[in-house]
Amino acid sequence: MSVEIMAARATDPGPRALIEASQDLMRAMFRPDQNHFLPIEALDAPDIRFVVARDGAALLGCGALQVKSGYGELKSVFVRDAARGRGVGAALIGALETAARAEGLTLLRLETAEELAAACRLYARHGYARRGRFGDYVENGCSVFMEKRL
Template sequence: MQDPSDLTVIPGDPRDAGAAALLRQSHDLMRALFPPEDNFFLDTDALCTPDIRFFVATRAGETLGTGALALCDGYGEVKSMFVSEAARGQGVAEALLARIEAEARANGLPLLRLETGDRLGPALRLYARHGFERCGPFGDYPDAATSVFMEKALGPARG
């Protein structure tokens, strides 16, 4: 296992080669697991808008994961969370989620929400470990059979 202290999570550009490759892998996985009408991932252009904060997790110059925060009215939404297969189990997803949560707090958002798939057991366990609880559909999401909706109330920003 890699030393988590050499992992960095920084603002990134979804058009950069490493991030773009991971986003393609994520989208391919979602297309393989879920019907088209149940895929709600953001394409690259949508990840480059002013209401999105996009992050990459890197180690030694290699992009290991991606995650984004969509700034919504009254809440933030976790989007585009994906970790390369080789980096799973090394704390990358936890580091990305912590950065997204910190960004949400810094933007004064009281709540984080997300939509994920019912076949994504590791993601569901990650979110539950970090205080997310199931909720109903929100925003423009339909009540899709394969969707799991979750939310987490945020306290004030820490020190």
């Protein structure tokens, strides 16, 4: 497998299908007040850096960096089931961290959930540590908040 990470428009058909799959999974796993994903159209906003992972024509995953005041937030990081365990998530995180550095950001934050244990382990392997809530998030009993200094 040869994974290539590239910038994309979230609203294009292929990336949209990835995001819809991610959001469908989140809706099946969590109550509405526990879901913090951005609408697909918002992932094309000027403060978002959206990327996809490809192997040839096949889309394997996606992720976004939201540029905020003083930090960046990882959003919508998702890898198709068939591509999990093959380094796609790590490649996406690496590309988003590179984008954050290019923006002059020195701190990345994210929100995930205990129920997404593989995601928590992936982020921890890449240097993300648990922290308290941040931004507009409220405690909801399932969110896990993490950050990493770049």
